[in-house]
Amino acid sequence: MTQKPVRKIALIIGGGPAGLFAAETLAVAGLRVVVVDRMPSLGRKFLMAGRGGLNLTHSETVERFKSRYGESLTALDQHLDIYPAQRVIDWAEGLGQSTFVGSSGRVFPKAMKASPLLRAWLARLTTLGVTFALRRRWLGWDITGQPLFATHHNATTNQDLLSGLRPDVTILALGGASWPRLGSDGQWATPLAAAGVTLTPFTPSNVGVVIPWSEPLLKHAGEPLKRIAVSVGDKRTRGEAMITKHGLEGGAIYALSPQLRDALASGEAELTIDFRPDLSEEILVGHLSKPRGKQSMSNHVRKAAGITPAAIALVRESREGALPNGPRALAFAIKNATLKVTSLEGLDRAISTAGGVAFSAVDGAMMLKARPGVFVAGEMLDWDAPTGGYLLQATFATANAAAHGALRWLANAENT
Numbered sequence: 001m002t003q004k005p006v007r008k009i010a011l012i013i014g015g016g017p018a019g020l021f022a023a024e025t026l027a028v029a030g031l032r033v034v035v036v037d038r039m040p041s042l043g044r045k046f047l048m049a050g051r052g053g054l055n056l057t058h059s060e061t062v063e064r065f066k067s068r069y070g071e072s073l074t075a076l077d078q079h080l081d082i083y084p085a086q087r088v089i090d091w092a093e094g095l096g097q098s099t100f101v102g103s104s105g106r107v108f109p110k111a112m113k114a115s116p117l118l119r120a121w122l123a124r125l126t127t128l129g130v131t132f133a134l135r136r137r138w139l140g141w142d143i144t145g146q147p148l149f150a151t152h153h154n155a156t157t158n159q160d161l162l163s164g165l166r167p168d169v170t171i172l173a174l175g176g177a178s179w180p181r182l183g184s185d186g187q188w189a190t191p192l193a194a195a196g197v198t199l200t201p202f203t204p205s206n207v208g209v210v211i212p213w214s215e216p217l218l219k220h221a222g223e224p225l226k227r228i229a230v231s232v233g234d235k236r237t238r239g240e241a242m243i244t245k246h247g248l249e250g251g252a253i254y255a256l257s258p259q260l261r262d263a264l265a266s267g268e269a270e271l272t273i274d275f276r277p278d279l280s281e282e283i284l285v286g287h288l289s290k291p292r293g294k295q296s297m298s299n300h301v302r303k304a305a306g307i308t309p310a311a312i313a314l315v316r317e318s319r320e321g322a323l324p325n326g327p328r329a330l331a332f333a334i335k336n337a338t339l340k341v342t343s344l345e346g347l348d349r350a351i352s353t354a355g356g357v358a359f360s361a362v363d364g365a366m367m368l369k370a371r372p373g374v375f376v377a378g379e380m381l382d383w384d385a386p387t388g389g390y391l392l393q394a395t396f397a398t399a400n401a402a403a404h405g406a407l408r409w410l411a412n413a414e415n416t
């Protein structure tokens, strides 16, 4: 009588997009897959990303797309080739969520939220036989090398799912350290460091800046700044920002996170806003030369330059409260409003985390060199990218690499 082959067991720790993606790949390959997460439900940060429309990826050319990853591209390049933007789109569409390209080139599901996609995804995983153990915090490994979990006192489901589980392969997909209340709090760094894994310190990325505002400027907190250009040193980005009580946040600011981090590390950082990036200074001087008549200075500038009261307040802020005299000086100030940044907002307010498991600690298949059979995926790896869909794209690409790496490793182990 021929014996039925024993199904290999894959343990996925972390049920965000990276973990769920790896779970799907391994379940499709025929493994028995168990996903563990410390939270009472899965994909909480993914759902939060959906509040902003769920920017899945970007439609720009491959060269431009890849350039967004800056220094991280060396480590991510081959994984983005294997799992490019089109595959993310195909995956979403395969789950019944048609997508569209927004005016900025960003790709979103038509539903503009994550919940229908996550629901369809979890249903597919359940059909594939994937099981879930929630409210279990991974603590590291015991002295025999088996995973250790702390169970939340309210855990009621799958009580026995993990007892005696001997995974053949493990994928860690524990996320970064930003927005800890959504699940990924970075505490996994302690057991990994103890296991000899090289880690880079966590730093906030895609995060707002702290600028101590004057009383008059504080009145504009919550107001948007649209179609602006922002520069730090030689780096200039275009987009939108929002005035907050503490400073500025939004895409145009987030994209400058690496430059701001460097500038702050070497002393003080300044950012410069151009409120009319589509107009040359000469043309703006022409507009501002129109007679002011009986209008207040602010009204004249607002109408002639076509900028909002919030923008005027920021121009004043950059000039210690006063608008400069004369069209030329005014045009210069509108195109060069320089503000001092005292710090970045903290990790708890950051969209993503730079730092984490160093790429030197994993091989090309994302397997930990210090722990053969354990693979790492998603934001817990030390890569950085701006908003624009690049975060989820790299999350999926690294999860794809880790899952296929795990399958190859299992196949090799069987043949030796």
Ligand SMILES: Cc1cc2nc3c(=O)[nH]c(=O)nc-3n(C[C@H](O)[C@H](O)[C@H](O)COP(=O)(O)OP(=O)(O)OC[C@H]3O[C@@H](n4cnc5c(N)ncnc54)[C@H](O)[C@@H]3O)c2cc1C
Pocket (backbone or CB within 6 Å): 013, 014, 015, 016, 017, 018, 019, 036, 037, 038, 039, 042, 043, 044, 045, 046, 048, 049, 050, 052, 053, 054, 055, 056, 057, 136, 137, 138, 139, 173, 174, 175, 176, 178, 179, 182, 183, 184, 185, 186, 187, 188, 350, 351, 352, 377, 378, 379, 380, 388, 389, 390, 391, 392, 393, 395
């Ligand atoms: C407000 C906001 C908006 C965003 N919008 C976008 C966007 O539009 N487009 C985009 O590309 N990206 C966006 N992102 C970023 C994107 O959501 C993340 O890059 C992505 O979720 C990372 O996936 P991940 O699976 O690696 O980690 P996570 O999604 O963080 O998942 C990690 C999982 O691991 C679990 N976990 C952590 N530690 C443990 C432990 N010790 N034991 C057990 N489980 C543990 C957590 O509970 C969590 O479920 C946004 C992020 C935020 C905060």
